[in-house]
Amino acid sequence: MNRFDEWYEGRTGLTLGVQEVVFSKQSPFQLVEVLHTDSWGHVLTLDGLVMLSEQDEFVYHEMLTHPALCAHPKPSQLCVIGGGDGGTIRECCKHEDVESIDWVEIDEVVIEASKACFPGLGVFDDPRASLYIEDGIKFVERQSAKYDVILIDGSDPIGPAEGLFGDDFVQACAKALKPGGIVVSQSESPWVKTFHPNMKTLYHALSSHVGNVSPYLCSIPLYPTGTWSMMMASNEVDPQSSYAFDSAEQFCESHPELKYFSADVFRASQALPPFVAALFQSSAS
Ligand code: SPD
Numbered sequence: 001m002n003r004f005d006e007w008y009e010g011r012t013g014l015t016l017g018v019q020e021v022v023f024s025k026q027s028p029f030q031l032v033e034v035l036h037t038d039s040w041g042h043v044l045t046l047d048g049l050v051m052l053s054e055q056d057e058f059v060y061h062e063m064l065t066h067p068a069l070c071a072h073p074k075p076s077q078l079c080v081i082g083g084g085d086g087g088t089i090r091e092c093c094k095h096e097d098v099e100s101i102d103w104v105e106i107d108e109v110v111i112e113a114s115k116a117c118f119p120g121l122g123v124f125d126d127p128r129a130s131l132y133i134e135d136g137i138k139f140v141e142r143q144s145a146k147y148d149v150i151l152i153d154g155s156d157p158i159g160p161a162e163g164l165f166g167d168d169f170v171q172a173c174a175k176a177l178k179p180g181g182i183v184v185s186q187s188e189s190p191w192v193k194t195f196h197p198n199m200k201t202l203y204h205a206l207s208s209h210v211g212n213v214s215p216y217l218c219s220i221p222l223y224p225t226g227t228w229s230m231m232m233a234s235n236e237v238d239p240q241s242s243y244a245f246d247s248a249e250q251f252c253e254s255h256p257e258l259k260y261f262s263a264d265v266f267r268a269s270q271a272l273p274p275f276v277a278a279l280f281q282s283s284a285s
Pocket of ligand 1: 049050051052060083084085087088153154155156186223224
């Protein structure tokens with residue numbers, strides 16, 4: 001392979017020059033590959049879709065984690081669904097209030113590839129995190145009023161991750177949250193029409209089962225179109241409050257290694273261009 005293409009709408013896509021396939025294994029769920037690319041270092045793909053690159057992964061992991069963990073007054077008990085590369089766990093572990101993380105990854109091969117090919121990227125040995133290799137949907141269905149924050153670090157809504165965008169799963173997350181808890185999910189690109197139905201379903205499910213939904217945006221060059229969305233929902237916590245921004249300011253002061261998240265970026269990420277806001281004003285599909 002000397003080039004990799006990810007097609008996201010017909011013949012539109014992303015192309016990367018590939019120097020070497022450094023890992024390739026078909027798991028029971030998907031084809032897990034790590035490619036060494038010309039410009040982005042190692043890149044992890046699942047069934048031919050980019051999950052992360054060494055060079056831009058910090059955006060996704062910082063933005064999935066810190067908005068909710070700064071907005072919540074005491075994020076002690078967490079649940080992370082997916083994220084077998086360990087990047088989200090790495091960011092969660094930076095928060096002193098975190099006491100325990102139930103981490104549920106369906107595919108052991110993603111963990112194997114990440115440990116072998118991205119040394120130092122993920123955190124796999126923090127005593128606060130307990131790893132469960134199982135279907136995150138079934139795991140969450142068994143929980144009740146247990147978590148302050150649930151982070152959904154799934155892949156795209158095709159194949160094993162499709163259920164993570166569905167009404168039943170969001171309802172199960174709502175039941176698994178403590179009062180005042182927060183759910184955050186990655187939620188695709190507003191530019192890619194193929195994913196609009198999933199984005200709308202997720203938004204409306206979060207809104208009816210959890211509470212107020214705040215979609216926000218960030219820039220991830222190797223994801224389709226480079227503009228990426230995430231959704232945060234809570235029935236009590238307001239991510240636009242001065243508490244949330246002050247807490248982000250303080251957190252960033254003690255974490256100068258952060259490369260994307262800041263209090264200003266947090267605030268700005270919630271400003272939605274009208275075409276994005278309009279996606280969520282129409283009915284569920
Ligand atoms: N189009 C890619 C969406 C992938 C979201 N999950 C990435 C996992 C990184 N921890």
